[in-house]
Amino acid sequence: MSDLLERLRGRGWRLTSQRRVVAEVLDGDHVHLTADEVHARAVARLPEISRATVYNTLGEMVSLGEVMEVATDGRAKRYDPNARHAHQHLICSGCGSIRDVHPQGDLIAALPAGERFGFVISGAEVTYRGLCPDCS
Amino acid sequence: MSDLLERLRGRGWRLTSQRRVVAEVLDGDHVHLTADEVHARAVARLPEISRATVYNTLGEMVSLGEVMEVATDGRAKRYDPNARHAHQHLICSGCGSIRDVHPQGDLIAALPAGERFGFVISGAEVTYRGLCPDCS
DNA sequence: ATCCTAGCTTGGACTTTGTCTAAGTCAACA
DNA sequence: TGTTGACTTAGACAAAGTCCAAGCTAGGAT
Numbered sequence: 266m267s268d269l270l271e272r273l274r275g276r277g278w279r280l281t282s283q284r285r286v287v288a289e290v291l292d293g294d295h296v297h298l299t300a301d302e303v304h305a306r307a308v309a310r311l312p313e314i315s316r317a318t319v320y321n322t323l324g325e326m327v328s329l330g331e332v333m334e335v336a337t338d339g340r341a342k343r344y345d346p347n348a349r350h351a352h353q354h355l356i357c358s359g360c361g362s363i364r365d366v367h368p369q370g371d372l373i374a375a376l377p378a379g380e381r382f383g384f385v386i387s388g389a390e391v392t393y394r395g396l397c398p399d400c401s
Numbered sequence: 402m403s404d405l406l407e408r409l410r411g412r413g414w415r416l417t418s419q420r421r422v423v424a425e426v427l428d429g430d431h432v433h434l435t436a437d438e439v440h441a442r443a444v445a446r447l448p449e450i451s452r453a454t455v456y457n458t459l460g461e462m463v464s465l466g467e468v469m470e471v472a473t474d475g476r477a478k479r480y481d482p483n484a485r486h487a488h489q490h491l492i493c494s495g496c497g498s499i500r501d502v503h504p505q506g507d508l509i510a511a512l513p514a515g516e517r518f519g520f521v522i523s524g525a526e527v528t529y530r531g532l533c534p535d536c537s
Numbered sequence: 538a539t540c541c542t543a544g545c546t547t548g549g550a551c552t553t554t555g556t557c558t559a560a561g562t563c564a565a566c567a
Numbered sequence: 568t569g570t571t572g573a574c575t576t577a578g579a580c581a582a583a584g585t586c587c588a589a590g591c592t593a594g595g596a597t
Contacts, residue, residue, distance in 0.1 A: 339472035383534040
């Protein structure tokens with residue numbers, strides 16, 4: 266994830282302590298925090314960081330393609346630092362925990378031409394649902 | 402969709418004018434309204450209907466499996482009356498319009514055992530994204 | 538036909554999630 | 568070390584949804 270900060274600097278970002286903290290909080294595999302969770306963890310390291318800055322920083326990281334936004338349930342969006350490797354999500358219907366998964370096959374090819382309504386398809390996302398070992 | 406009201410009555414529902422109006426508003430193919438849109442259209446037919454009742458009624462229809470909730474973008478949820486026929490969604494990145502689609506193949510089978518983290522998988526949803534003929 | 542009552546509806550207060558703004562601060566270059 | 572435009576801040580605001588107490592009513596009971 267220190268790579269992330271370097272990449273952002275290469276794109277002309279000013280490297281502030283707030284942005285560093287947000288990037289650190291987001292680091293890891295299977296990390297899917299909401300903006301408020303990111304804010305809570307960031308405050309633990311940098312007490313004066315504001316909610317607006319967390320939202321701004323997350324939004325900028327998404328625009329740059331460094332972080333992926335995951336809208337799973339119509340509630341708070343989650344932020345996934347693993348945006349550079351294509352993957353899908355598996356969500357526990359019991360506790361809400363999320364894992365990154367890699368299904369086989371070509372999702373886009375699975376949509377017949379007659380089902381495309383003239384759209385130019387650019388991507389597809391899958392959300393698998395089930396019960397995790399703890400909840401089942 | 403008049404079927405819907407009959408089915409609901411068979412499940413012990415009291416058939417009120419409010420519920421009838423919500424069901425009528427939701428009727429049709431490729432219908433994916435937000436709760437507020439449902440409310441606006443319901444008010445046109447029954448001016449005193451409240452937002453709370455629309456939310457309650459939609460929530461109940463979802464619980465009964467008669468209507469499907471679609472969370473596409475982290476903003477308002479949309480409600481799809483076509484819940485009794487399995488389908489996925491294709492969304493225009495330009496204007497937000499939504500079509501029901503039917504991809505080929507078995508999504509769940511596409512997830513290898515080694516990628517399931519011990520979960521019992523119960524379902525999978527796909528969201529295709531692209532540009533519709535008007536937007537491209 | 539009318540009465541009763543559990544279940545339904547209502548308006549408004551409240552919560553959660555996210556956006557916007559004006560004023561102050563500071564990273565990075567010169 | 569000074570300058571400046573980009574960044575951050577607190578708080579107001581907005582959108583989407585939930586909750587509650589009080590009143591209303593569909594439909595079975597009488």
